[in-house]
Amino acid sequence: SEEQWYNKSFNKGLEEDDPNFYEPSHFDFERFQITDTRIWWKDGFDPKWYLQPFPITEVNKNYGLVQNAGW
Known part of the structure; x- marks a missing residue:
């Protein structure tokens, strides 16, 4: 909805013709510790994995x- 981008309380000093008027200007976030991560490749990684093969058809x-x- 348009309401998520348009918030008068955070855009008080901006005019409607200002490009930043409809952009988000306030973000609330909380840092958290990442746990239980897993390693995708311990050995045998090949740079060809950066690009996937196209279907042969x-x-x-x-x-x-x-x-x-590489494919």
């Missing part, structure tokens, strides 16, 4: 798509 359509490196 898409590569074979011959419109210029080439497979990502």
Whole structure:
């Protein structure tokens, strides 16, 4: 809804034609400790994992798509 972005109490000094008028200007947050994290790869990580392979059916359509490196 529009109400979440438009809050007169936090935008008192701004005019409606100011680009910042409808942007969020106040955030409430609480820091918390991250626990029970897990490690995805202990060993054997390869940079090819940064890019996923394209389906071979898409590569074979011959419109210029080439497979990502390492796949």
